Amino acid sequence: MTLRRIDLLTHGIHLYESNHLDGDVVEEHHHEIHQILYAVKGAGTITLDGKRQKFLQDSAAFIAPRSNHAVFSESGLTLLVLAFNVTAFDSSAASGLLQSSFPSSAFLRLNPFSAADLRQLLRKMLFEQSHRDEFSAWALHIYMFEFLLALARSSQSALVTDSNALRAERIRNYIDRHYFEPLTAGDIAARLGIGTRHVNNIFKDHYRLTPIQYLTEVRIRLAKKLLIETEKDIASVCFEVGYETLPTFYRAFKNIVNMSPNMFRQQNKHENEPDPAGQADGR
Incomplete structure (x- = not known):
């Protein structure tokens, strides 16, 4: 050769x-x-x-x-x-x-x-x-x-023969890996080579949410975890989960959790604090 x-x-x-x-x-x-x-x-x-x-x-x-x-x-x-x-x-x-x-x-x-x-x-x-x-x-x-x-x-599955179920799963997996990026439904549609409305319909048929609604849930779920388990500043949490501005983060958080990030942290920190009396009694 x-x-x-x-x-x-x-x-x-x-x-x-x-x-x-x-x-x-x-x-x-x-x-x-x-x-x-x-x-x-x-x-x-x-x-x-x-x-x-x-x-x-x-x-x-x-x-x-x-x-x-x-x-x-x-x-x-x-x-x-x-x-x-x-x-x-x-x-x-x-x-x-x-x-x-x-x-x-x-x-x-x-x-x-x-x-x-x-x-x-x-x-x-x-x-x-x-x-x-x-x-x-x-x-x-x-x-x-x-x-x-x-x-x-990269996935090893076929490109052209995707069913809508596989497409929906790929959209979800992509959001799970890229939730910190400034994603839009248009971005996702462009990557799949299909229309934005079609992307929304495919995803909603399988997960009862639009891709952007799911993206918001993923971000807020992680934000809740960070607020409870770390001492990170709320601005840092906002940045880490993919929001560009604090007002946008506060609005999305309150829409899902029905309270502000500050209130959520205070409430859950208090609920998860060890009971001093219980520790003293060996309970």
């Missing part, structure tokens, strides 16, 4: 575009470094260590060093190729993540939320490569690690 060399620049990471016209073939070859292929548009087929897989938009493939692979483009296949050498990472965390999650080459099936996160990280890496300053190398390594982490967490 052919060995092809890729210039990884000085920081050991290189992200570049690979365009393939209809009918183009990249013959089977391998590299001495890691690669991740991400399909931006078009359709084609990738052969990876003898296994053949259809490659459509938002498909990904993890290619380990010396793993034989070939590409066939059926219709204008555009790939982003993320090439890297694990020795470029100062931290052992990246190599550990690779060993545990990607011990060998693999095709990766991405759900819409994972795909949206990965696309955003790729955009950030492209920006750092084209607008270099004294922090660009650090940024590339950080985004590279985030990218690997997002891949490791």
Whole structure:
């Protein structure tokens, strides 16, 4: 098989575009470094260590060093190729993540939320490569690690055949992981590639709440826990659970709990204080 060399620049990471016209073939070859292929548009087929897989938009493939692979483009296949050498990472965390999650080459099936996160990280890496300053190398390594982490967490279930039940579950799981971000129903709909009203209907059919109502419940549930179990300032609690302003946090909290965060903390701290008399009596 052919060995092809890729210039990884000085920081050991290189992200570049690979365009393939209809009918183009990249013959089977391998590299001495890691690669991740991400399909931006078009359709084609990738052969990876003898296994053949259809490659459509938002498909990904993890290619380990010396793993034989070939590409066939059926219709204008555009790939982003993320090439890297694990020795470029100062931290052992990246190599550990690779060993545990990607011990060998693999095709990766991405759900819409994972795909949206990965696309955003790729955009950030492209920006750092084209607008270099004294922090660009650090940024590339950080985004590279985030990218690997997002891949490791990505769902392996099929993308196109999602039932509404699976979509609702994925929305819920996404909110559980991203409740601290400024999420809107429009953001969630855009990641799924469907309309906001449809997203609300899918979620409400399964959980009797809209996604934003569920997001509020998740945030307030965590806020209650923090108010009871920690001495954190209410402004810090507000920030940690994802609210940008205190008035918004107070309003959401009072709508669900029927009291202010201050009153809730005072009431529950008092109720959970140990009974001095009981301690003295050994009870």
